[in-house]
Amino acid sequence: MAGETRRGFLKAAPGAAAAAAATPAEAKEKKGRAKGYRGSGFAPGGAPRKLSENLWVFEDTCNVYVIREGSSAVLVDFGSGKVLDHLKELGISKVDWVLHTHHHRDQCQGDKLAVARGIPIAAPAHEKHLFDDAENFWRNRRVFNLYYMRNDFHTLTESVPVEKALVDYSTFRAGKTEFFVMPSPGHTLGSITLIATVDGKRVAFSGDLMHSAGKIQNLYDTQVNYGGSEGIDLGIFSLARLREQRPAMLCPSHGEVIPDPDTAMAQTMERLTDYYRFQTGNRPCEAFRPFPVSRHLVAHDLTNSSFYAIISDSGKALFIDYGTISSQAFNVFERATATTDRMRFVEHNIAELKRTYGLKSVDVAMPSHIHDDHMNGFPHLIRTYATKVWCLDNMVDIFENPRGINSGCVVPEAFKVSRAFAPGERFRWEEFDFEITHSPGHTEYQMALHTVIDGQKVAVTGGAFFPNPMQDGTLRHNLIFRNHVENDSHLKSVQGLIEREPQLICPGHGRPYPVDRGLLLATEQKMRRQQQFFFDLLPEGETDFGLDPSWVSIYPYQMLVKAGSRQRAEIRVQNYRARAMKMEVALVAPAEWKVEPATLRFEVPARGKTKQAFEVTIPRDWTPPGPRFAIAADVMADGRYLGQITEAVVEV
Numbered sequence: 001m002a003g004e005t006r007r008g009f010l011k012a013a014p015g016a017a018a019a020a021a022a023t024p025a026e027a028k029e030k031k032g033r034a035k036g037y038r039g040s041g042f043a044p045g046g047a048p049r050k051l052s053e054n055l056w057v058f059e060d061t062c063n064v065y066v067i068r069e070g071s072s073a074v075l076v077d078f079g080s081g082k083v084l085d086h087l088k089e090l091g092i093s094k095v096d097w098v099l100h101t102h103h104h105r106d107q108c109q110g111d112k113l114a115v116a117r118g119i120p121i122a123a124p125a126h127e128k129h130l131f132d133d134a135e136n137f138w139r140n141r142r143v144f145n146l147y148y149m150r151n152d153f154h155t156l157t158e159s160v161p162v163e164k165a166l167v168d169y170s171t172f173r174a175g176k177t178e179f180f181v182m183p184s185p186g187h188t189l190g191s192i193t194l195i196a197t198v199d200g201k202r203v204a205f206s207g208d209l210m211h212s213a214g215k216i217q218n219l220y221d222t223q224v225n226y227g228g229s230e231g232i233d234l235g236i237f238s239l240a241r242l243r244e245q246r247p248a249m250l251c252p253s254h255g256e257v258i259p260d261p262d263t264a265m266a267q268t269m270e271r272l273t274d275y276y277r278f279q280t281g282n283r284p285c286e287a288f289r290p291f292p293v294s295r296h297l298v299a300h301d302l303t304n305s306s307f308y309a310i311i312s313d314s315g316k317a318l319f320i321d322y323g324t325i326s327s328q329a330f331n332v333f334e335r336a337t338a339t340t341d342r343m344r345f346v347e348h349n350i351a352e353l354k355r356t357y358g359l360k361s362v363d364v365a366m367p368s369h370i371h372d373d374h375m376n377g378f379p380h381l382i383r384t385y386a387t388k389v390w391c392l393d394n395m396v397d398i399f400e401n402p403r404g405i406n407s408g409c410v411v412p413e414a415f416k417v418s419r420a421f422a423p424g425e426r427f428r429w430e431e432f433d434f435e436i437t438h439s440p441g442h443t444e445y446q447m448a449l450h451t452v453i454d455g456q457k458v459a460v461t462g463g464a465f466f467p468n469p470m471q472d473g474t475l476r477h478n479l480i481f482r483n484h485v486e487n488d489s490h491l492k493s494v495q496g497l498i499e500r501e502p503q504l505i506c507p508g509h510g511r512p513y514p515v516d517r518g519l520l521l522a523t524e525q526k527m528r529r530q531q532q533f534f535f536d537l538l539p540e541g542e543t544d545f546g547l548d549p550s551w552v553s554i555y556p557y558q559m560l561v562k563a564g565s566r567q568r569a570e571i572r573v574q575n576y577r578a579r580a581m582k583m584e585v586a587l588v589a590p591a592e593w594k595v596e597p598a599t600l601r602f603e604v605p606a607r608g609k610t611k612q613a614f615e616v617t618i619p620r621d622w623t624p625p626g627p628r629f630a631i632a633a634d635v636m637a638d639g640r641y642l643g644q645i646t647e648a649v650v651e652v
Contacts (some may be wrong), residue, residue, distance in 0.1 A: 044079070048086050051249075051257060052199040056090060058083040061106040062253040065205055067177055067198055072096050074174040076194060076205040077253060081110025084117070095119045097174040099166065101207030101253060102191040103130040104154040104221075111160040120163035122172065124181075126190030126344055133627075134159045150189070150224045166192055168345065169380050183346050184209045184242060186235025187221050190344070193238075195245055204247035204261065209238055211255040213264035214271050232276045236284045237346065239265045239272075244351060290349050290357070293504075293512055294454035296432075298357050300349055301511045305374040308460060308506050309353055310453065312430035315360030317353070319387070320449060320460050321368050321508065322377040345376040350385075362387045364429060368462025368508055369446035370398050371409035379413045388418040392436060392447040396420050403558035406550060407443070408482050435500070439464045441490035442508075443483035448493065450500050458512075459502035464493045465523075467510025475505075475515075475523040479530075485547045486576075487534045491527040494520060544576035551576065552585075554633055554648040555611075561650055564620035569648065570613045571633060575604040584636035587614050588644055592622045624652040 048056035048066055056066040060079030066087070067074045073092045075083065076099050087095070098114050100107055100123045108131065111121055123131045130137055134156045141152070166172055168183040180195040187208035194205040208217045216222070222231025243265050250258035250265070258264045269286075276284050290300040290309070298309040304324040309317045324345060353359040362385040367375040378399075381387035391399070396417045402410050421427065423438040432451055439448035442463035449460040466476035477490055497505075498520045506512045538546035545551055555570040575581045585600045594617040604610040628651050632644035 042080070043082050048083070048090060051251075052201065055198045055203070057251070057257060058086065061109060063251065063255075065251055066090065066092070067175075067196070068092055069096075069175045069177065072175055074099065074177055076251070077101055077107045077207075078110050078114060079106065079108075081113035084113060097122055097164075099172075099174060099179065099194060099205075100124065100127075100131070101194065101205060102188045103127040103152075103156070104188065104208075105156060106154075107207075107253065108156060108160070111156070112158070115160055121160060122164040122166050122174075123162045124190045124192045125165040125167045126183075127188065128162050128165045130155045130190075132159050132162045149226055149228075151221045152188075154221075166194075168192070169347070169384060180245075182242065182245065183344065184238035185344065185346065186231050186238050187217065189224070189234075191238075193242055195247060201248045202246065203249045203251060204242060204245065205251045206242065206253075208253045209235060209242070210250075210265065210268045211252055212258065214267040215255070216268070216272070217252075217254045229276055229279045232272050232279070233284045233286075236269050236272050236276065237286045237348075239269045240286045241347065289352055292357070293506075294456065297453045297458070297506075298353065299506065299512060301509075303348060305371075305508055306506070306510060307374075309357070309359065310432060310451075311353075311357055311359055312432070314430060315358050316363040316430055317359050317361065318429055318432075319362055319365040319381070320506070321374040321462070322365055322381060323371075323375050324373040345380060347377065347380060361385065364388050364390055366390050366447075366449065367395065367399075368449070368460060369443050370395055370407070370411075371443065371463065372411045373409065374462065374508060376411050376413075378411070379415050382415055389415065390419040390421065391417055392438065392445070393420040393422055394438070395445045395447075398445060401556065403560070404556045406553065406557040407445070407484065408480060437496045437500075439493040439496060441485065441493045442478045442480060444485070444489070445483075448496055450502065457501065457503045458506060459497060459500065459504070460506040461493075461497075461508065463508040464490070465505065465507055467507045467513055469513070469519060472526075473519060473522045474526045475519065477523075477527075481547055482549060484550060487531050487543050487547060491524065491531060494523045494527055498524060541577070548574065548576075550574075550646070552583075552633070552635055552637075552646050554587075554631075554646055557648050559631075559648055559650045561616075561618055561652060563618055563622045563624075565618050567616040567618065568613055569616055570611050571600055573604045573610050573612075575606065575608055575610075577606060579606050580604065581606075582638055583610075585612070586634045587616070588632040588634055589616065590622070590625070590631075592619050593617065594619075624650075627652050 044060045046059055048058040050056050054068040058064040058066060060082055062077050062079050064079045064083045065076040068090060071092060072094045073087065074097050075095060078098045098119055098121045102124060114121060137155055166181045168181060170181050172179045172181060177196050182193045182195060184191050184193040191207050193207060193209060196203055211217045222235065224230040243262060247261050250261040273284055290298050293299050296311055298311060300307050305321055307319060307321040309319055311317045362381055365378055365381050365387050378389060397404060398410060399417055400414055402412055402414055421436045426435045435450045437448045439446050439461060446462050446464060451458055463478055466478060470476055501517060502515060504512050505515050534543050534547060551574045553572045555572050559567060561567055571585045573583055581604045583602055583604060586598060587595045589595055596615045600612045602610060602612050630647045630649055632647045634644050635642045
């Protein structure tokens, strides 16, 4: 495929499985050449080694595992691709899938051989972009002034199409075999372990999570930040979660197959823990456990975002937040360089809650606010535990249509909300009574949940107020303008607390702490001072416009389009003025698009909101400028030309 564009390559790549045995037309490939790039001609020695009736391992640049199903096979990792030359001798004429545990080139450098033969590729969801968008990765990966040591430099030099993203905690059927996709960060941030039953035995294909008993493949891949041991911490955690799966055989990417996985994993965890303590002076995140606040309230504060479990006498639990595992992991993912990277959720401590605190089911989960570090585990709760999601009513559209708005830290996976509450609404769950209030400041899309647990008045405040009051006797707060802030947002939040006088605050980060009226009143005065700063610093009458960059926006912010389609695009305007505001808005989009009307003209009521829509028609013969690009809106407000002050991202 030399000379073809990436787009042409993707279109030419068949999606269906095809014969794996070589044909005369593939003779060049047998000499070490794949279409579109020059090969070395190097080849591994040896032949596949039988592990059980239908399972083989081929030692290549990595271990390639062959799972036979009649005359078909599924391959776990691919190495140089030379395993294809040996499949005939195993009675295999077709490969249904190549499944990858992570993105490093030793796992996948031969993938274009698979593509040339029509074999579909599946890759970890968190590393998919390192397979099918490699050129963009290399275009943007920093080299100079680099203090980020993650070994994504071991990424493919050319893209290959990925037919399926292997989503954490999902089940993927390849042929007749079902694979459970377990996240196992450590060696890489997006690494997965694939667990399947083969020949009646539960087998874990664990990538480079470990090499052998007490050993890992290398140390340099475990260092993500400058001088950190993040991969060690994450690897210990991943091994602990894998032990809970109780595999009977462990199949690593390098090293020998491990017939006694539990003992080997325990030894590896012990050594990694000793090393982590030596290097950092800290305990790994796996050592942290939930703790009881009172009989029915359990907290976990050593996740990056604290989560709380209210456990009823029946064993049902109401979770408030459930997100990213640890501050260490949070910082790792936060600093990832690729635009397509996102925060990763890894399940934590539900098994502990069952063993120690009598939890029987996760009945309901409620997000304190919309940020992913607090709730990127919600889709997992829904899929795995049939958990219902209840939330404040202004969060619903964001959860069900996450591409809609441009706000920080939104979970990319859509999910349904079972029940929504208006601010001030009261409800009962099991033996507990609750009141939900709007608690803006950290974000507009945030609640406070008020209840009495074990005789104590409790307020769960999310990210509005942080732990450990400041030396001036006020609550710590977090102000992010991109999250939609008005001048009195935090003031409203603290006034809601004053009205209800909680005795204990459960913050979104850190441990619960006691409060009294004096602390809340002092915080109210501090928030009035903050409000005055806003008035003093911003132009007269324009305060809230200077705080909210999304007062005019395009919805959806992330548009999915294709040639020959029609698209609706809304202009949404929040008017902070005490009078009506006249707007004129034109969409700045590719010239080939037909946009109706060419200009929107409308009025927004005083201190009100308005939505107006464009209808966009995209010609069938349209060629996009790239797989991802931006369009803008040109804006006039009350006759004043503001320019292209808002945009949307278009994906093809």
